Amino acid sequence: MQRFFQRLWKWYGNHARNLPWRDTSNPYQIWVSEVILQQTRVAQGIDYYHNFIFTFPDIASLAHAPEEKILKIWQGLGYYSRARNMQAAARLMMDKYGGNFPVRYSEIAELPGVGPYTAAAIASFAFGLPYPAVDGNVKRVVARLFALHEPVQSAAFMQQALALLQELMPGKRAADFNQAMIELGATLCSPRNPACDQCPVAEMCEAHRTGTTDRFPVTRPKKAAVKRYHDYLFLESKGETWLQKRPEMGIWAGLYEFPVHILEYDAGLSPLEIFGNWFYNPGEAVVADRTEFTHLLTHQTIFARFWHLCSDRTNIVEQKNCTRIAMEEIETLPVHRLMHKYLEKKDWRDSTEKQ
DNA sequence: GAAACGTGGGG
DNA sequence: TCCCCAAGTTT
The missing domain is CATH 1.10.340.30 (Hypothetical protein; domain 2)
Incomplete structure (x- = not known):
């Protein structure tokens, strides 16, 4: 001793x-x-x-x-x-x-x-x-x-x-x-x-x-991590982008993010199947191409897909907790990592556009 | 007791 | 690339 x-x-x-x-x-x-x-x-x-x-x-x-x-x-x-x-x-x-x-x-x-x-x-x-x-x-x-x-x-x-x-x-x-x-x-x-x-x-x-x-130490086998598949919709028009506040319960509670569709399996749905109800005129509203899949996490595999809206008249169906927010204002809102990374490197958007 | 809860770095 | 797991707590 x-x-x-x-x-x-x-x-x-x-x-x-x-x-x-x-x-x-x-x-x-x-x-x-x-x-x-x-x-x-x-x-x-x-x-x-x-x-x-x-x-x-x-x-x-x-x-x-x-x-x-x-x-x-x-x-x-x-x-x-x-x-x-x-x-x-x-x-x-x-x-x-x-x-x-x-x-x-x-x-x-x-x-x-x-x-x-x-x-x-x-x-x-x-x-x-x-x-x-x-x-x-x-x-x-x-x-x-x-x-x-x-x-x-x-x-x-x-x-x-x-x-x-x-x-x-x-x-x-x-x-x-x-x-x-x-x-x-x-x-x-x-x-x-x-x-x-x-x-x-x-x-x-x-x-x-x-x-x-x-x-040592002796460890018990651990359960496999739950995967989440995220389909994000990135909307921008005239210096504004669309953000929504997450629910106060569950993951990323109360943080802000792009409109997102989350599943624990890959449903392979098309953009319109996922986000179609967001638009009055879906055929016209989504003008950009589906771009790239970004692998964001290791043990919680997340895939993000981004689309643009270039139109002035985005015609988005009203959603609870959704707000149009100016780009400058976004800098002051608490967001989770996906957004965090996006705000750190604004060229994410540009790099996906080039595809 | 087990599951949920984030993110990043090391091997 | 994939797996591990880090100055844990709450439900």
Whole structure:
């Protein structure tokens, strides 16, 4: 045990990455970073973290912001309920804690969007409380260190990991302990080809001792991802394009997008079969050719097809939640990745036109 | 407990 | 190209 910590502290002191949220003990900033990092890689989260803190520097500014402004900052990051939960939590903190961050684990864990991991991370990083923060990295490290055979997704695994980590948890330096365990999993104890030769605690690792690091953590087979086939209709006329707001439930809730037809199988429908009811005069309204299929996602396969309307009189049937929006205005609306990418590179439209 | 919920990078 | 999975939480 002594040796374990000597090695761990020395390694962490020398190899900890310099990450923006490690420079602060401000619970608000730590909370923001932890929510952003849920199921999200550090490299992807850093810019979002800076933008978020710059735009909403404290609990009050987040609580009072228009929801669409928060979603706009979150645009492209995914799991958008995180952004809404953060505002709900900020408002709760205004009402219940006078705009201050709660300091007890139980209170932190009650905040919307804050589960066991995030609560422990905030409690330890901001307040030094000795709660083990068990994320995917720590699960992997613990599974190998103690050769835990329970599936990593199971409640049994979590119980065992928690018990072991609580036993290990030092009275002082709870924050460093959690950070170091996470860092170990993130940088050396990787899912495949772990760098055991550089690991400070390899000699105390049961999986390493028995040459079985590649068998841990044990995982259950996972269900195949659901595919979605999207047929998008891109309509533009005189500097305006047609957008609609998605429903408040389900994927991309409340974000904006082009008119779309989504199926979980490829129906092979023609543009008119899909969008015909949008037009009073379908034969005349759709003037551009079907252009290209764009492969957008890997495990959720999405195909996008774009068409143009060049006519002045687009004659679109009224749809609920549909609005004509000027191009400049679109820049301020929260959209999901397809639109996000489109707005980043406006030449998408041009490149499809050339076909 | 299982499914839903995004997106991006690495091997 | 395809599969994995990442500082998880909610329902």
